[in-house]
Amino acid sequence: MTGFSPTRMIGGRYVVLGDIDGTVRRASDRVTGLQVAVEELRLPHDPGERTLAREQLLRVARAAGRLDHPGFVTIHDVVTDGDADHIVTELVDAPTLAERVAADGPLDEREATAMTRQLASALQAAHGAGIVHGDISPHTVRLGPDGKVRLAGVGKAVDPQRAARDPGFLAPELRDGGQPTPESDLWAFGAALHVAVLARPPTDGAVPVFGGGALGSVLAGLLQRVPRDRPSARQVVGALDDAHRLARASRRRGRRWWWAVAGAALGLLLGLAAGFVLATPRVEALTYGPDGDVRLDGPVAGACLAAAPATGVVLDAVDCAGPHGAEVVATLDPFGGRDVPYPGQEAFSRFAAGACTPVFDAVVEPSGLELVALVPARAGFATGQREVHCVVRATDGSALDGGRVAGKRG
Template sequence: MIPSRVIGGRYVVLGGLGDGALGPVWRAQDRLTGRQVAVKELHLPAGLGAPEHALFRERLLREARGAARLGTTGLLAVHDVVVDSGVDHVVTELLDARRLSDAVARSGPLQGPQAVETARALLETLRAAHEGEIVHGAIRPRAVLLVRGGRVVLSDVGLAQALDHRRLMGREQLAANPDFHAPERITGGPATAATDLWSLGATLFFAVEGRGPFMRADVTATRAAVLDGPVPEARCGTPLAGVIAALLRREPGERPSAADALAMLATGSRAGRRPFWRRFLA
């Protein structure tokens, strides 16, 4: 095969995988290892100079290495960060998966055991990440990958934190995309474990309802709903609905930790000696 494009002198492009948050995503083969990978183009905000790009790459690699040390399969593995034609690219493992956003759009909201197991898997991943002092910062339906075989993976780990700098992503960008950002993020606060958990609550609401909990006709109305609107109730039954409601509490200190939310999910109801969600798997 004569490669039509080689990214960073190493990754031979085999085809497109779609569009990511900051640019196209490519299927590629690593010339060094022979494995196939996903390569995401990262088109950062215009006007950034070499120091800002270097800062971004340093932060992204630091976050990715920290996540890799956790040893959890719930985070998409980052293999490399390279520059090609002046554009930053992040190289990750390649999975046979659908984004949660696409799965819900095509097949409808998650039901019964799949909804509960998806919530459990994401909470387990966040528990490990937060215990390892890793904050995701951009949990949303498009960042959740449903892998063939049942694995549930959070992508973009490290990307949000690498961008979360006043020279790379300003407060106005958060305000312009408020759907799955916690209220305190929209008003300028930092990404924290508590903001991750709010975003997870909004993402799980989307998973079982097919829409964001605060989605409105325009950005201004959505932002106002996140900050001050009534919190809708998910109609997925207990204990998952109770977990979602707890995660969407506006006061960060009132939200459960990932470990506490897992306990709520497991003990919210009982069938004999088994946790409620185990009944779905019988």
């Protein structure tokens, strides 16, 4: 399709008003009077293949219409004009993520986090309805002036020419000839986020470095090369929501901080149970139990410990008012009492790093302190010792005096 004029119509209904981008036109709907976006699709020339592709497009359009999710640009119609098929959507007058970054540079962390949360929620709805988007990139993400984010281009899920698009936003498995899946959507989502925070697409084989908080962990997790290692959209929503609640709790610095601590680990708990954990910073982890690095002499949840955790040490609880070696600032149960096989020390260590680090950042007065995690060894796990203890100790090995959790000093 080339050129346009105010008298040209698509499908006998949509009056073309101008170009928007490439094969996308601004048009006026003669029936409703609304302005819409009309995009030409590149369906196969073979009649049989074209019929199948059109049927799939209609199924996707109907399903997308039923979603009624604020994060998606609404699909109004699918029309054929001559030998070309078109998808008609609402017109969103907002810059794309690509345009915004090109004009103003990377988004700040707050705006990028809000964008990520909204896109993850939209994908959660789509994947839950069996819809694979198929074309997530900075060019299909629109950023409204009101902070609302919209995702366009869902019709590309049936576009047989998808491999011709920018490979920087195609998951590795699609570049290798695979078919679009929810997991490939998630990689493309991560690539778009990479542009949002670093102003460039990801590089093959390079680990993205963007802070150590929830957004950085989400970014690293989405860009995992192996599809099953990527977090689901639901896990991304949960991780960001829990991080937000924990941040609010840290600002209050009140006695109810532990409820936020329990919630902050939810996304990580889900990931560990599924065999996946978001990329996390390194934290020293020591095993406990009969075959562990340390032995716990009785319950330690919420306690101060006589000695600092170290290989070969027996840890028992003491009064926080006197000198002590360490303090347990959070105790987390990754499995909620469920009967599961031992996930391995490495998986527990990764979980502990991801769950204990935000707790340390939010609720500990960190001057001169460092974080260590106590995780179950195999034999202890088999006897029911399944908790992860987040512990602080002095960086110089000296004794502590008074509780170091915010609101607990005394």
